Amino acid sequence: xxxRLGKNRPVLDDRTMRFASYVKPALPSPPATVSYGAKxxxxxxxxxxxxxxxxxxxxxxxxxxxxxxxxxxxxVPPPSVLSFYEHFVGTPPPxxxxxxxxxxxxxxxxxxxxxxxxxxxxxxDLQNQAQAQSACWLFGSxxxxxxxxxxxxxxxxxxxxxRGWSRRAARSATPRRTxxxxxxxxxxxxxxxxxxx
Numbered sequence: 001x002x003x004r005l006g007k008n009r010p011v012l013d014d015r016t017m018r019f020a021s022y023v024k025p026a027l028p029s030p031p032a033t034v035s036y037g038a039k040x041x042x043x044x045x046x047x048x049x050x051x052x053x054x055x056x057x058x059x060x061x062x063x064x065x066x067x068x069x070x071x072x073x074x075x076v077p078p079p080s081v082l083s084f085y086e087h088f089v090g091t092p093p094p095x096x097x098x099x100x101x102x103x104x105x106x107x108x109x110x111x112x113x114x115x116x117x118x119x120x121x122x123x124x125d126l127q128n129q130a131q132a133q134s135a136c137w138l139f140g141s142x143x144x145x146x147x148x149x150x151x152x153x154x155x156x157x158x159x160x161x162x163r164g165w166s167r168r169a170a171r172s173a174t175p176r177r178t179x180x181x182x183x184x185x186x187x188x189x190x191x192x193x194x195x196x197x
Contacts, residue, residue, distance in 0.1 A: 010145070011100040019122040019135055030130075030137035039068040046081040052096040053085035055104045056113075058143060060084075063116045065141050080114035087111075101145055 043064070046057035060076040067074040086092075087107060088099040105121045124131050124142065136142050 009100065011102040013102060016102070017120065017122040019124045019131060020128075022122065023131075023134065027134065030133040034133075034137055036065055036069050036136075036140050040064055040073060041068075044075060044078055046076075046078050047085075050095065051082070051085065051093045052098040053082065053093070055099045055101055055145075056081050056085040056088075059104060059108055059113055062141050062143065063113065069140055074116070076114045076116065084108075084113045101143065105143070 043061055046053065046060050048054050048057045060078075060081040064073060064075050082093070084107075085099070088103065089097045105118070109118050109121065111117070121143070122135075124135050132142060
């Protein structure tokens with residue numbers, strides 16, 4: 001099975017909160033390993049094999065991950081994730097148009113996905129592995145994007161950018177055109193959200 005891509009180039013906003021501004025020096029170090037995803041029964045595709053909705057599918061997976069670790073797992077219905085994606089690209093969605101992650105986060109905070117909203121989100125330093133690990137440890141996952149060299153991205157090309165700590169990122173073995181995609185699997189670098197569900 002192959003996944004569609006869909007994370008567009010980053011959109012930056014100076015108003016986005018920075019994780020480092022809120023972390024206190026007395027905060028304990030994260031554990032050597034963490035596995036929040038183990039409590040999730042199964043990860044739905046959320047149409048990412050048909051459309052470039054990885055940014056929205058990742059949001060659905062984050063809700064699933066948070067709720068599985070907090071109490072009872074809630075799996076957002078796939079049509080709700082597709083509807084969330086269609087807000088950005090129209091109906092019916094084109095196969096591989098995609099979204100930028102900041103717009104997805106802002107819309108998720110304002111309107112939610114199937115009644116699940118985030119209260120806030122922060123950015124983390126992309127070069128700081130300790131910061132990424134702390135954010136994931138404290139909040140259960142972080143919302144990331146990475147470059148894939150082919151479209152679609154095959155599961156065998158998914159591997160960790162964080163030595164010994166992370167579960168997912170992607171790097172294709174076939175260097176053709178460069179594309180990007182997003183994931184929510186803990187823990188990796190980019191942006192972190194806080195759930196109200």
